[in-house]
Amino acid sequence: MLFSINSFKLVLLVLVALLALVIWRYSATALAGEVDKPRFMRALAATLAAVLFTLLSNHLLLFWLGWVGISLALQQLLLFYPERPRAQLAAHKKALSARLSETLLALAFALLYLQFDTASISQINLLLSSADAANPMLHSAAVLLVLVALLKCAQLPLHGWLIQVVEAPTPVSALLHAGIINLGGILLLLFAPLLDYSTIASALLLVAALVSTVLAALIMGTRISIKVRLAWSTVAQMGLMLVEIALGLYTLALLHLLAHSCYKAYAFLHSGNAVNHYLAAQLAGQTQPRARHWLLSLLLAAGLLGLTQQLLAFSSLSSAVLLLLAITVLLAPALMTADKRRIPRLLLALGYAIGLLALYFSLKTLLQPVMPTPHSISLAADLLSSVAFAGLFIVALLLRYQSHHKTMNKVFIWLNAGGYLDEWATRITLKIWPYSSRQLAEEQKLAALQELK
Template sequence: MTSPMPTSLTPAFVLAAPLLLLLVGLIPAAWANARPRTMARLSGTVAWLAFVSAILAAIALPFDTAHAWRFFSIQLPGNIGAFSLSTYVNSVTVIMLLLVSFVGVVVTRYARNYLAGDADQGRFHKWLALTLTAILTLIVSGNLLMFALAWMATSLSLHQLLVFYGNRPAAVFAAHKKFIASRIGDLSLLVAVFLIGFSLHTLEFDEVFHALAAMHGPVPTALNVAAMLIAVSAALKSAQFPFHGWLIQVMEAPTPVSALLHAGIVNAGAFLVIRMSPVMSHSELALGTLAIIGLVTLALASLVMLTQTSIKVSLAWSTTAQMGFMLLECGLGLYSLAMLHLVAHSLYKAHAFLASGSGVDAFRAPAIPYAANEFRIGRLLGALVIGGAMTLAVGTAFGITVTGEPALLAAGTIVAIAVTQLLLQSAGAISGGALLLRGLGLSAVVAVAYFTLHALFELLLKGSVLPVQQAPGTFEYALALAVIGVFLALLVLQQLLKHNPAALGEGLYMHLYNGLYIDVYISRLLDRVWPSPRLQPEAEPTPFAPVNSHGG
């Protein structure tokens, strides 16, 4: 396939995105706060330029293979390779570059109005630009050590946004918990990088990919350990069980930060696994561990989400569940589905958070009346059979078979359950058969759209990820059955919580509302090991503070 533009332009467009935002991030905070309107306009303009650069990079890239460019290199001791300033561009790079730069444009524009009049508005835009710079640098990095350093910079710059309101105890404590989890994840990734360099004697992504694609049979122990450490780092970045509590509690940060976190940064765990697929695909243990962690997380978060009364907290639990689902897909070796999920979730969640303030309007809007508030097992089974048959028919039409592929069997079952949920909503309406037929049509559209997008992303990621190397064995089939069983159980429990919460008992409902208290124990443990920084005394109200003359 011939590139419509000279290939030499690709690295220029790719690097322009983070470099433009870096220029804004380097502006001193005092200057930025003194000129908030100028800083807001400058930040928005640069965010748009970064997005345009990402579009031009996508146009300039020939999608036939990956491309790497090195600009500066320093050989490291121990024959582990070199640290280089380089860029590695393939379809994964371009997709993520377009996604993050677009979300950056939306969040930056929203923050301009959201923080208008705030004394620290300029400082906020400075750290927002630096955070976006770190994420984009992570995406385009062509060297594993450069990648790890950008990974660290992402969480460190985000920390400044999470504690933007430093006088809020809940915000400081949640950011501290995330800080600890991030440092453990950073250390895990850094050790994994050096183990990869020790085994393959290179730290360049393109060379690692080619070396591992040509490797057959058992891999060195160091690479298996590296794969496990990558799984740990991804799970911590994506707020997985049992260290998921910080993601729920960072709602004290400004809403644009929540949107950026949930729509971009927390997805970095899945991006890490996809980018490191050459290493991960050789380790059955690491992928299996990742799948189990993701499955446990999504099961817990999916149920807890339904008991929440706060819109933003419910969205946070939804993100936790979606991250678990995403890492489950990675653990099953379904990298193209995970990438599709990542893109869809980022766009949806950015919109959901930025529109959360008007969420109450949904409760005032006219609603379609539903039938009696009761759980019917017959209706559930009927919808499940129809949804399963519809999914099987559409999947077969797209040439997808599950013979010898337990991961695809599990994925197909999940799609069937999703279609079942749509059919149950239509069947529960009083309006009659017309709405049910509309529900059947919508379900067919959803199934067709899902398999169409799956095929598209499978084509886009071909050659950019390394498929799982081992043939499926007993563990893979057992894991697929476990996934199917968990999703079927979640379908039943979610219907019970929706139609008859009392059926689960008031005690269980309350326990779910509190997240089964898992985060309470984690918080106590972390506070003993690494206590949270305390607020300055003057930031906390005291009973002896005099009342001013205006009654304030």
């Protein structure tokens, strides 16, 4: 069959339909009065149609054509304001990254077709269960798919275009960060049997995504611009989702994908009110939790998770560590002010944490049949991820409270510059594919015409 639908695709189609409805209505209002609004709406419709075509495809060639179609349609949205040099540069870098990912995806699909003599994605996934464990062609295909996912999810160091496309209209940012950026994770979940087959590809994915997650999360904390912070947050969140996939936590990765999509759509479409929220926080005179508050919050979170473990087992150590740190961050603000309302605040925060845990386990249970998690998870990979998450939390606190120290100040400056990774990647990009501003080219053409006159 050229097209197919299953429970996993059905969940994704519902998500796409919800995002499409919200972003379409927002765009129709936000771009009212724009001369080129019809062009924007046509490009948006083409992008959404390409996404639906890709998700429904059960044929390697059709899937690849849909993948290319998404990039081409999105390119028109990124260049909605073609006179902006930064928008042109971001779209240029995105185009090069897209062409590279499309080439790698074509090579991976070619290897799969040559190995199994079929282009049916569902048939390939079934045949992988009986494939020889030492097949270099399949390992190569898995590694290529991992590279495609890393490129599509804008992982470091090829992340710069995602940070710079904030020059595009806000609906484009919402569509990109809430939907298109997830395609790398969706690709790996669709070919989960191939990833299970290749430990080499899983190890590569884990290391690359873990490094990207930690660095992007730390860099995000040094940013002031709301949309830029959200963009760095997307890089970190996509890295975390890829880490979950590398660990084999497919149910958690799907839940992460759905939650991130809904949150980022809301965050970008609601970003205009961020200044009001910031001013309200300043007027409220908020203070920062101290070391004892963080320690007490950590102990309370550990106790809560210990009680939860008696009722519901966690799927991995790393997922438990993430929940521990998240609940710690939730409880700390409730403890920092010593007044008569501290106990009610703490009880309210604990109730909120319990509610989030209940929601987490409920959604995981519902999604388990949709995207099952393999029973065996590598202990070494789980421990490495747990240590990385704990290290990220500690370094983030040091940057927050000890940035005046000489060493931490140097780290802060390096992170604030994005580790200079994008500058390095941009120089290489422009050497491979030279770029010149359209506006500059038009000005030079106009000047030449005037000289002829």
